[in-house]
Amino acid sequence: MSSTGSTYGGSSLGAGDTHQATVPDTDVVGIAPVEAEHLVTDTAEDLSVFDAKTVERAQAIIARYPQSRSALLPMLHLVQSVEGRVSQAGIQFCALQLDLTAAEVSAVATFYTMYKRKSCGEHLVSVCTNTLCAVLGGDEIYKKLGEHLGADGKRLGHNETVGEPGQPGSITLEHAECLAACDLGPVIQVNYEFFDNQTPDKAVALVDALRKGEKPAPTRGAPLRDFRTAELELAGFWPEDEIDYRATVDGPSAAVETLRGAKLAEERGWTAPAMPNPPLPEVEKK
Numbered sequence: 001m002s003s004t005g006s007t008y009g010g011s012s013l014g015a016g017d018t019h020q021a022t023v024p025d026t027d028v029v030g031i032a033p034v035e036a037e038h039l040v041t042d043t044a045e046d047l048s049v050f051d052a053k054t055v056e057r058a059q060a061i062i063a064r065y066p067q068s069r070s071a072l073l074p075m076l077h078l079v080q081s082v083e084g085r086v087s088q089a090g091i092q093f094c095a096l097q098l099d100l101t102a103a104e105v106s107a108v109a110t111f112y113t114m115y116k117r118k119s120c121g122e123h124l125v126s127v128c129t130n131t132l133c134a135v136l137g138g139d140e141i142y143k144k145l146g147e148h149l150g151a152d153g154k155r156l157g158h159n160e161t162v163g164e165p166g167q168p169g170s171i172t173l174e175h176a177e178c179l180a181a182c183d184l185g186p187v188i189q190v191n192y193e194f195f196d197n198q199t200p201d202k203a204v205a206l207v208d209a210l211r212k213g214e215k216p217a218p219t220r221g222a223p224l225r226d227f228r229t230a231e232l233e234l235a236g237f238w239p240e241d242e243i244d245y246r247a248t249v250d251g252p253s254a255a256v257e258t259l260r261g262a263k264l265a266e267e268r269g270w271t272a273p274a275m276p277n278p279p280l281p282e283v284e285k286k
């Protein structure tokens with residue numbers, strides 16, 4: 001491995017290296033390389049899936065920003081609320097709406113893991129397998145779910161779906177990097193809502209309930225939605241009954257464990273030292 005590579009997730013990667021493990025990991029399958037499907041083509045895609053309502057929403061997103069290109073991230077979530085993924089058509093839709101090239105949109109869509117290349121199931125189940133969750137049982141949970149959701153002795157892998165994507169009861173499984181809830185690990189997210197302090201048995205019960213059409217309540221935060229509705233919310237659109245909806249989601253989302261340090265400091269009168277305030281270096285004007 002080259003010593004000149006950039007770092008990612010604690011490993012040094014050189015030009016031409018990938019994040020695939022060199023030695024197969026029996027518990028967590030390495031993130032698969034990008035598939036052969038290209039997101040930039042010269043072919044005009046059929047954009048009819050993006051109906052008048054979606055175009056109206058796209059325009060509303062663009063109107064939030066002084067420059068239209070700044071709207072790209074929520075636009076990609078809007079696309080996923082329609083398609084369950086970002087397809088070539090989704091790339092072209094964003095490019096047309098934002099006056100960007102397909103290459104520019106593709107560069108962003110393929111950079112962030114929240115934008116999916118393959119259609120997601122009704123629910124996206126993300127198992128944290130980063131260091132702390134992994135040692136607390138995250139690897140075991142991911143392995144157990146893969147075996148439970150797989151078929152014919154084959155484990156369901158990263159970004160694979162059981163059931164027909166988008167149809168009721170379908171589930172896409174992924175392993176995720178730190179989900180920013182290490183004090184509550186091992187954690188799982190379903191459509192980005194938290195299920196804290198998981199065990200393999202609890203995780204199996206959770207996906208079984210999802211497959212039966214149930215919507216178990218997350219440990220904290222908003223009630224559970226399906227993946228596409230969550231994507232619409234990430235794009236900034238709420239149900240018609242916004243006041244009622246806000247009343248259901250405005251509950252506290254912080255956990256006792258998360259606030260424990262701040263509470264102890266408050267009780268004991270501890271404060272952090274003042275931040276040093278050195279003068280900022282001059283930056284050359286471009």
Ligand code: FES
Binds near residue numbers: 187
């Ligand atoms: S390591 Fe799992 S939430 Fe941080």
